[in-house]
Amino acid sequence: MSKQILAAIHEALTGSRQIIVTFKFQATEEVNYLLDMVDRHLVALDIGDRKVLELVAEARVWPGDHSRIFTVTLTKLFDEQWFVDRLGKALEKVEAVK
Numbered sequence: 001m002s003k004q005i006l007a008a009i010h011e012a013l014t015g016s017r018q019i020i021v022t023f024k025f026q027a028t029e030e031v032n033y034l035l036d037m038v039d040r041h042l043v044a045l046d047i048g049d050r051k052v053l054e055l056v057a058e059a060r061v062w063p064g065d066h067s068r069i070f071t072v073t074l075t076k077l078f079d080e081q082w083f084v085d086r087l088g089k090a091l092e093k094v095e096a097v098k
Helices: 002-013 031-039 047-059 080-087
Strands: 018-023 069-074 091-096
Touching: 002 018, 002 069, 002 080, 002 091, 031 047, 031 080, 047 069
Parallel strands: none
Antiparallel strands: 018 069, 018 091
8 A cells, every 4th residue: 555655655746745544444543643733834724624523533433435535735744654654554545636
């Protein structure tokens, strides 16, 4: 999965600077890593997506299958290795926004 994540990240960094991530159904605790990245300004999320992630972090359950998909904007501070190390096993799918 790390190779797929890195490929999507590299494509995004040379284009839209956005990726679409799908969390695995069992990956509820790991959403805290993404929220931390938002707080550190490494990535940006839509405010509605942030609220969903905050609810998941608190309840440790996804409200629905479609709620596991988020568009993440990679900022100038983005650290790809930090992202992969923390979320590599928690993500089901990653693709660059074209």
